[in-house]
Amino acid sequence: MNTIGLVAFALVGSSKAIREEFDVFGIAIVGLAMAFVGGATRDLLVTRVPLVLQSPIEIVLGLLGVGLAMVLSVVLESPDTHPVTLVADAIGLAAFATTGAIVATDAGVSAFGVVAIAMINAVGGGAFADILLDRAPFILFEDFYASCAVLGGAAYWLTGVVGASGSTAAGACAVVTVGMRLVAVTYDWHLPTVQRLELLRE
Amino acid sequence: MNTIGLVAFALVGSSKAIREEFDVFGIAIVGLAMAFVGGATRDLLVTRVPLVLQSPIEIVLGLLGVGLAMVLSVVLESPDTHPVTLVADAIGLAAFATTGAIVATDAGVSAFGVVAIAMINAVGGGAFADILLDRAPFILFEDFYASCAVLGGAAYWLTGVVGASGSTAAGACAVVTVGMRLVAVTYDWHLPTVQRLELLRE
Amino acid sequence: MNTIGLVAFALVGSSKAIREEFDVFGIAIVGLAMAFVGGATRDLLVTRVPLVLQSPIEIVLGLLGVGLAMVLSVVLESPDTHPVTLVADAIGLAAFATTGAIVATDAGVSAFGVVAIAMINAVGGGAFADILLDRAPFILFEDFYASCAVLGGAAYWLTGVVGASGSTAAGACAVVTVGMRLVAVTYDWHLPTVQRLELLRE
Numbered sequence: 001m002n003t004i005g006l007v008a009f010a011l012v013g014s015s016k017a018i019r020e021e022f023d024v025f026g027i028a029i030v031g032l033a034m035a036f037v038g039g040a041t042r043d044l045l046v047t048r049v050p051l052v053l054q055s056p057i058e059i060v061l062g063l064l065g066v067g068l069a070m071v072l073s074v075v076l077e078s079p080d081t082h083p084v085t086l087v088a089d090a091i092g093l094a095a096f097a098t099t100g101a102i103v104a105t106d107a108g109v110s111a112f113g114v115v116a117i118a119m120i121n122a123v124g125g126g127a128f129a130d131i132l133l134d135r136a137p138f139i140l141f142e143d144f145y146a147s148c149a150v151l152g153g154a155a156y157w158l159t160g161v162v163g164a165s166g167s168t169a170a171g172a173c174a175v176v177t178v179g180m181r182l183v184a185v186t187y188d189w190h191l192p193t194v195q196r197l198e199l200l201r202e
Numbered sequence: 203m204n205t206i207g208l209v210a211f212a213l214v215g216s217s218k219a220i221r222e223e224f225d226v227f228g229i230a231i232v233g234l235a236m237a238f239v240g241g242a243t244r245d246l247l248v249t250r251v252p253l254v255l256q257s258p259i260e261i262v263l264g265l266l267g268v269g270l271a272m273v274l275s276v277v278l279e280s281p282d283t284h285p286v287t288l289v290a291d292a293i294g295l296a297a298f299a300t301t302g303a304i305v306a307t308d309a310g311v312s313a314f315g316v317v318a319i320a321m322i323n324a325v326g327g328g329a330f331a332d333i334l335l336d337r338a339p340f341i342l343f344e345d346f347y348a349s350c351a352v353l354g355g356a357a358y359w360l361t362g363v364v365g366a367s368g369s370t371a372a373g374a375c376a377v378v379t380v381g382m383r384l385v386a387v388t389y390d391w392h393l394p395t396v397q398r399l400e401l402l403r404e
Numbered sequence: 405m406n407t408i409g410l411v412a413f414a415l416v417g418s419s420k421a422i423r424e425e426f427d428v429f430g431i432a433i434v435g436l437a438m439a440f441v442g443g444a445t446r447d448l449l450v451t452r453v454p455l456v457l458q459s460p461i462e463i464v465l466g467l468l469g470v471g472l473a474m475v476l477s478v479v480l481e482s483p484d485t486h487p488v489t490l491v492a493d494a495i496g497l498a499a500f501a502t503t504g505a506i507v508a509t510d511a512g513v514s515a516f517g518v519v520a521i522a523m524i525n526a527v528g529g530g531a532f533a534d535i536l537l538d539r540a541p542f543i544l545f546e547d548f549y550a551s552c553a554v555l556g557g558a559a560y561w562l563t564g565v566v567g568a569s570g571s572t573a574a575g576a577c578a579v580v581t582v583g584m585r586l587v588a589v590t591y592d593w594h595l596p597t598v599q600r601l602e603l604l605r606e
Contacts, residue, residue: 018599022597023545023594023595024596024597025544026595027598044246045242045251045252047249049449049513052516052517053449053513053521054514055514074602108256109251110255111258112258117255132531133540134539136224136334140224140231141223141225146227191225191227193229246448247444306457311458312457312459314457314463315458318456336538338537338538342427342430342536343427344427393428393430395422395431396431399428
């Protein structure tokens with residue numbers, strides 16, 4: 001799952017940079033940032049050297065996603081919104097949220113810390129990629145996306161509280177995150193703004 | 203003071219996100235980022251796990267500020283510029299600058315390090331919130347705001363140099379920061395741009 | 405070389421902030437950010453307290469660059485594109501890439517980690533300054549700039565692999581980075597966008 005996630009995230013980030021007409025270096029950086037900044041931030045928050053700087057395999061997967069984005073951009077208008085990419089991205093979201101929850105629990109942080117690190121691991125890369133593209137991070141006003149990682153992180157913590165093993169908790173986190181995300185994509189879920197909530201009340 | 207600061211900072215951040223029509227998730231993230239990113243950056247700079255990920259109380263205060271912003275946005279046009287908020291924000295600025303100066307001194311950094319960490323602790327959250335909102339951080343071109351934290355940090359360091367105890371230095375830092383900020387708000391102080399300085403010279 | 409780099413980077417960052425009409429505090433922050441954020445990020449990635457918070461000399465050099473930018477902005481339209489600045493900036497790029505490669509190697513990261521940290525040390529400050537100015541980092545779509553640091557980092561790693569000493573590797577990194585950058589400036593090199601590559605193919 002982590003493998004699929006790294007390739008999918010790098011592909012999505014690079015596709016956005018291609019549309020902004022960044023040069024090939026910029027495309028690679030935005031793709032790699034989307035794939036790795038979430039995990040690197042997770043590692044910094046628990047004060048350890050980011051895994052991506054130590055493992056040679058992870059970076060190959062990221063570069064594969066960057067290359068795929070460049071090749072696919074010739075044949076597809078926007079490879080990052082293709083159904084296959086959306087599913088791969090949901091799997092990545094779940095894999096990253098689960099890894100974040102595991103690392104956070106090992107570091108002994110609070111329940112909020114577990115949920116926060118699961119979410120940062122899952123969506124930090126996408127948010128940082130949007131900042132590099134000079135946009136407000138899309139997770140803040142569009143779509144039911146980061147919320148899936150928050151629910152997944154909460155599922156991990158809750159499963160642990162009721163006494164389940166670490167691998168059961170990891171499974172719960174992954175299933176909740178990917179399930180919620182696929183449902184959200186299928187039914188085009190959105191969270192309301194405060195303006196919308198006020199309209200509803202009237 | 204720290205309590206007031208966390209609530210006030212989260213309220214100000216969330217109010218900005220409400221005006222940008224972010225969804226409720228985005229509103230919570232921007233509010234929590236404004237309240238906690240400064241302190242988390244402080245902790246990362248002295249290589250320790252951010253306090254907010256470990257203490258369950260801090261996050262409750264942040265969420266209280268987020269909730270207040272949503273409720274108040276119904277009755278007030280901009281709760282973040284209400285006089286009560288401005289005073290609470292100034293108190294938060296002082297509390298955060300003082301905490302930053304104390305942590306930095308404990309970590310054994312240079313005089314510049316103490317001032318820098320006091321300032322980052324106090325205004326890092328606001329600057330990051332503005333980046334999430336896709337703006338240049340307001341502290342860089344508006345208002346006499348971050349300068350108060352810089353002066354507070356300098357006061358902390360100077361008081362320490364002349365031999366005062368840690369709690370005297372903390373008091374000096376807090377008084378200078380909150381005092382300067384309230385004076386700056388009252389008299390609408392601004393720092394000049396270089397363009398303005400050149401005009402003055404002519 | 406590091407000395408020249410700190411002054412040049414702070415000057416370039418501050419000059420950009422002056423053109424955006426930031427106040428004098430904002431000008432200083434953007435200049436210092438450009439000079440120090442790359443090195444601070446490098447230190448955080450290998451989990452140590454940033455050098456700039458400990459060494460009193462570094463900050464003086466940064467403030468010198470900020471002051472130079474303010475003074476020169478009166479006599480020159482854009483001191484940051486003056487030939488002297490471009491050369492000093494290239495020297496800084498090389499010095500920072502080399503320092504990054506050395507620190508990364510000492511921390512025992514992978515080959516990719518060495519190249520990544522060399523690049524982040526060299527261009528992280530400039531990218532962060534652009535984010536503060538609410539722009540997409542210029543390194544992502546303009547110029548042959550960060551690529552020089554990537555090639556320098558790769559030269560450092562390759563020289564080490566073939567058995568050369570650390571100081572030979574450092575020399576190779578510095579020469580490759582500054583050489584490539586000066587050639588790129590002289591001949592106005594750019595990397596292509598994907599759109600350009602597709603046009604070429606047709």
